[in-house]
Amino acid sequence: MNTPATMRAMVLDRPGQPLRLCARPVPSPEPGQVLLRVRACGVCRTDLHVVDGDLKEPKLPVVLGHEIVGEVVRTGEGAAAFRPGDRVGVPWLGGSCGRCDACRSGRENLCDAALYTGYQRDGGFAELCVADERFCFPVPEGYPDVQAAPLLCAGLIGWRALRMAGDAQRIGFYGFGAAAHILVQVARYLGREVYALTRPGDAEAQAFARRLGAAWAGGADETPPVALDAAILFAPAGELVPKALREVRKGGTVVCAGIHMTDIPSFPYSILWGERVVRSVANLTREDGEEFLALAPKVPVHTVVTTYPLEKANEALADLRTGRIEGAAVLVVDPVAATRQ
Ligand SMILES: [Zn+2]
Numbered sequence: 001m002n003t004p005a006t007m008r009a010m011v012l013d014r015p016g017q018p019l020r021l022c023a024r025p026v027p028s029p030e031p032g033q034v035l036l037r038v039r040a041c042g043v044c045r046t047d048l049h050v051v052d053g054d055l056k057e058p059k060l061p062v063v064l065g066h067e068i069v070g071e072v073v074r075t076g077e078g079a080a081a082f083r084p085g086d087r088v089g090v091p092w093l094g095g096s097c098g099r100c101d102a103c104r105s106g107r108e109n110l111c112d113a114a115l116y117t118g119y120q121r122d123g124g125f126a127e128l129c130v131a132d133e134r135f136c137f138p139v140p141e142g143y144p145d146v147q148a149a150p151l152l153c154a155g156l157i158g159w160r161a162l163r164m165a166g167d168a169q170r171i172g173f174y175g176f177g178a179a180a181h182i183l184v185q186v187a188r189y190l191g192r193e194v195y196a197l198t199r200p201g202d203a204e205a206q207a208f209a210r211r212l213g214a215a216w217a218g219g220a221d222e223t224p225p226v227a228l229d230a231a232i233l234f235a236p237a238g239e240l241v242p243k244a245l246r247e248v249r250k251g252g253t254v255v256c257a258g259i260h261m262t263d264i265p266s267f268p269y270s271i272l273w274g275e276r277v278v279r280s281v282a283n284l285t286r287e288d289g290e291e292f293l294a295l296a297p298k299v300p301v302h303t304v305v306t307t308y309p310l311e312k313a314n315e316a317l318a319d320l321r322t323g324r325i326e327g328a329a330v331l332v333v334d335p336v337a338a339t340r341q
Pocket residue numbers: 096097098099100101102103108111112113114
């Protein structure tokens with residue numbers, strides 16, 4: 001099969017700069033890797049953190065994007081999990097060492113040698129990309145490419161965050177973006193109640209949350225009508241930690257779901273006392289992905305997306321930054337006729 005020599009990609013040369021559209025050589029799959037034609041790629045808040053330099057270890061230049069839905073074009077030596085034509089999803093966790101204590105105890109999300117897609121490996125803001133086949137997932141049938149893309153990070157890291165909330169019945173979601181709009185549907189399916197706390201005055205986001213099944217929606221400056229059993233912070237604002245702690249009952253957990261957050265202001269011990277817990281959620285394990293991608297079609301989770309062509313990636317990032325997107329932003333990457341079978 002013919003693969004073109006070059007592809008279009010949106011490249012980050014250094015933090016603080018806009019992504020640059022350029023032609024790059026098409027990567028060749030190394031042993032154990034697959035070469036994918038990217039069909040769609042979600043735009044995640046983590047991408048913004050890389051652009052802003054909040055995350056300090058990107059390879060540069062780098063192609064962002066870690067919610068990739070692609071079609072296998074070619075497989076590297078020894079790669080046997082997928083065949084050309086298969087539709088696969090590539091998440092944030094692009095590889096782990098497999099040997100350290102974390103990896104051997106089911107916590108590969110905490111591996112010090114892990115490699116992340118669209119951060120230390122080139123991601124999906126490009127026409128083609130390579131991925132380690134062991135870290136790719138089959139995409140559930142019944143989801144069009146653009147609808148499936150947000151499941152791969154917003155969905156499955158959100159799922160990990162929801163699991164960390166334990167058996168909480170009444171759960172507060174602080175921030176109602178891509179992850180929350182998926183997780184409210186999952187939480188409802190599991191018989192939980194969601195209390196959505198958006199940017200103050202964001203009536204549209206509050207209506208959106210109610211439409212998707214939130215029991216109540218208001219501003220993060222308001223007090224929900226019930227004491228919460230847990231809260232999940234999707235918004236990267238540290239001042240929400242003490243706010244959420246004040247709304248969570250004794251024994252409850254505040255889960256910080258993002259990879260980066262502004263500093264948490266100091267707060268009185270009394271709001272933590274009573275065995276309240278503050279914890280973060282880092283990355284994902286493949287087990288999280290398998291569990292969530294099996295669960296999503298059962299709910300069934302419907303994703304609401306705003307699409308952009310590949311070359312409008314900067315616009316998608318800007319809209320995400322200002323909170324202008326309802327649900328998730330997804331880049332639709334044009335098919336490359338030459339790579340089609
Ligand atoms: Zn490891």
